[in-house]
Amino acid sequence: MKYGILVNEGPYQHQASDTAYQFAQALLDKGHELFRVFFYHDGVNNGTRFAVPPQDDRNITARWSEMAEKHGVDLVICIAAAQRRGLLDEGEAKRQGKDGNNIAPGFRISGLGQLIEAGIQSDRLVVFGD
Amino acid sequence: MSEPWEEEGPGTIKKFMYVNRKAPYGTIYALESLEVVLIAAAFEQDVSMAFLDDGVYQLKKGQDTQGIGMKNFSPTYRALEGYDVEKLYVEAESLAERGLSEDDLLVPVEVMGREALAELMDEQDVILSF
Numbered sequence: 001m002k003y004g005i006l007v008n009e010g011p012y013q014h015q016a017s018d019t020a021y022q023f024a025q026a027l028l029d030k031g032h033e034l035f036r037v038f039f040y041h042d043g044v045n046n047g048t049r050f051a052v053p054p055q056d057d058r059n060i061t062a063r064w065s066e067m068a069e070k071h072g073v074d075l076v077i078c079i080a081a082a083q084r085r086g087l088l089d090e091g092e093a094k095r096q097g098k099d100g101n102n103i104a105p106g107f108r109i110s111g112l113g114q115l116i117e118a119g120i121q122s123d124r125l126v127v128f129g130d
Numbered sequence: 131m132s133e134p135w136e137e138e139g140p141g142t143i144k145k146f147m148y149v150n151r152k153a154p155y156g157t158i159y160a161l162e163s164l165e166v167v168l169i170a171a172a173f174e175q176d177v178s179m180a181f182l183d184d185g186v187y188q189l190k191k192g193q194d195t196q197g198i199g200m201k202n203f204s205p206t207y208r209a210l211e212g213y214d215v216e217k218l219y220v221e222a223e224s225l226a227e228r229g230l231s232e233d234d235l236l237v238p239v240e241v242m243g244r245e246a247l248a249e250l251m252d253e254q255d256v257i258l259s260f
């Protein structure tokens with residue numbers, strides 16, 4: 001089956017991102033296809049490579065990045081939500097005149113249309129949020 | 131019944147329901163949900179919105195946000211019609227529990243009972259809950 005995932009909460013504060021990750025891992029292990037993970041609301045904060053969690057804790061962002069590298073999962077951060085919260089890729093930083101960017105490997109910034117497309121293309125779109 | 135060749139591909143029309151459960155201010159869910167709906171309108175899908183729990187307050191007439199220093203985005207709900215988003219469902223129980231009636235709402239809606247709304251949700255292809 002082809003799945004899409006929507007993550008609406010940030011890392012650590014909420015379990016939603018952990019559960020989404022575990023769900024994604026489980027469906028990949030079962031041989032299903034993961035069309036896209038879309039990060040919205042505070043969920044965009046999952047994609048900052050500037051987070052430095054304690055070493056004895058899980059690194060949520062790195063975990064997503066590894067999944068993207070290993071399974072080619074498309075991790076998309078909503079641009080409107082990202083701009084509000086200070087998540088920038090290189091191009092966006094340049095456009096907005098900011099002095100740095102913080103997107104983690106495997107993530108990309110794009111529009112809400114990518115979420116709708118995930119809804120259209122996937123057999124199931126599963127929402128993880130509050 | 132649609133023909134087999136109409137069931138897949140980019141021309142697919144799915145039933146998308148946006149479920150709004152949270153008060154308009156206090157968190158950003160309502161505002162960012164509205165942003166998704168406006169973008170989604172361009173995809174020519176079968177779009178509806180449901181308002182339940184504190185989400186019914188999103189449609190309350192006479193919102194005045196001056197005291198909290200936030201933008202009053204409630205006029206946007208009136209603009210939805212122009213985006214062909216015309217199916218707005220409000221849960222009767224949620225209204226009643228909050229001492230509200232259809233007259234308190236700023237746009238025409240269909241008020242329906244919890245059970246009927248659950249059945250409607252069952253008919254959807256994609257439910258995005260905010």
